[in-house]
Amino acid sequence: METMSPRALPHPATDEITLAAVLHALSDPVRLRIATMLADGHGDMACIAFDLPVTKSTTTHHFRVLREAGVIAQHYQGTSKMSTLRREDLEALFPGVLTSVLNAARGAQTGEAAHPA
Amino acid sequence: METMSPRALPHPATDEITLAAVLHALSDPVRLRIATMLADGHGDMACIAFDLPVTKSTTTHHFRVLREAGVIAQHYQGTSKMSTLRREDLEALFPGVLTSVLNAARGAQTGEAAHPA
DNA sequence: CCTTTAGTACGACAGGCTTCGTAGTACGGC
DNA sequence: GCCGTACTACGAAGCCTGTCGTACTAAAGG
Numbered sequence: 001m002e003t004m005s006p007r008a009l010p011h012p013a014t015d016e017i018t019l020a021a022v023l024h025a026l027s028d029p030v031r032l033r034i035a036t037m038l039a040d041g042h043g044d045m046a047c048i049a050f051d052l053p054v055t056k057s058t059t060t061h062h063f064r065v066l067r068e069a070g071v072i073a074q075h076y077q078g079t080s081k082m083s084t085l086r087r088e089d090l091e092a093l094f095p096g097v098l099t100s101v102l103n104a105a106r107g108a109q110t111g112e113a114a115h116p117a
Numbered sequence: 118m119e120t121m122s123p124r125a126l127p128h129p130a131t132d133e134i135t136l137a138a139v140l141h142a143l144s145d146p147v148r149l150r151i152a153t154m155l156a157d158g159h160g161d162m163a164c165i166a167f168d169l170p171v172t173k174s175t176t177t178h179h180f181r182v183l184r185e186a187g188v189i190a191q192h193y194q195g196t197s198k199m200s201t202l203r204r205e206d207l208e209a210l211f212p213g214v215l216t217s218v219l220n221a222a223r224g225a226q227t228g229e230a231a232h233p234a
Numbered sequence: 235c236c237t238t239t240a241g242t243a244c245g246a247c248a249g250g251c252t253t254c255g256t257a258g259t260a261c262g263g264c
Numbered sequence: 265g266c267c268g269t270a271c272t273a274c275g276a277a278g279c280c281t282g283t284c285g286t287a288c289t290a291a292a293g294g
Binding site: 235236237238239240241242243244245246248251252253256261262263264 | 265266267269270271273274276277278279280282283289290292293294
Binding site: 145 | 251252253254255256259260261262
């Protein structure tokens with residue numbers, strides 16, 4: 001039996017995720033950064049540990065937008081909340097989208113173009 | 118010499134295109150539809166011919182957002198304005214992003230998930 | 235039980251977005 | 265030269281977003 005935390009977190013079902021919502025969620029610099037960090041193996045990191053240029057309230061807001069768009073999954077672990085990318089779901093729905101976006105974001109933080117030399 | 122139309126259209130240079138702006142441009146249902154139609158070979162079509170569920174003014178607005186984000190290139194041809202996707206530029210900057218997004222949009226117009234039977 | 239830590243809820247505020255209508259400009263055809 | 269077509273500019277309305285601060289709740293640890 002799971003401990004069944006009283007703090008439930010609503011996630012959209014796989015077939016409720018829309019492309020427009022995912023793209024919108026990823027079109028914000030802060031959220032793009034969160035997604036990139038999650039992809040880079042920071043999956044077991046509390047929300048507060050992301051060192052974002054916004055306050056705690058705003059951080060909560062952005063994590064929620066990502067979750068409600070279906071980009072990330074979240075679950076509580078003590079007082080902390082852990083987030084993971086919904087890679088499989090998104091890959092099944094929109095093949096290649098998440099991967100290529102994260103790749104692009106990594107090479108060009110938040111928007112800078114890739115100027116090779 | 119080109120006829121040098123007095124109606125110039127400002128386009129961002131390749132290295133001015135940002136990922137966030139591109140994602141934002143594509144996160145609107147109307148614009149996603151425009152991009153999909155352009156990808157499907159309607160490159161030589163006037164803006165007005167796109168049969169969008171908005172007025173002419175709004176259509177102009179959306180085409181401009183796409184152009185200013187670097188997603189499309191536009192040029193006048195008589196009284197009409199032709200648009201084409203900046204596939205090469207985007208592929209060079211953000212490999213796979215445009216292609217996978219368009220693919221996803223085609224299979225799931227504007228956001229619906231792909232329910233195979 | 236009390237304190238600390240992590241995150242939430244709520245309200246507020248500024249700014250942006252999408253939409254529209256109307257008026258105006260550029261081009262092509264008669 | 266005149267008219268129609270395609271697009272633009274401008275302003276307005278309504279909504280949504282990102283940001284914050286403050287007050288609150290849930291869990292962990294002594």
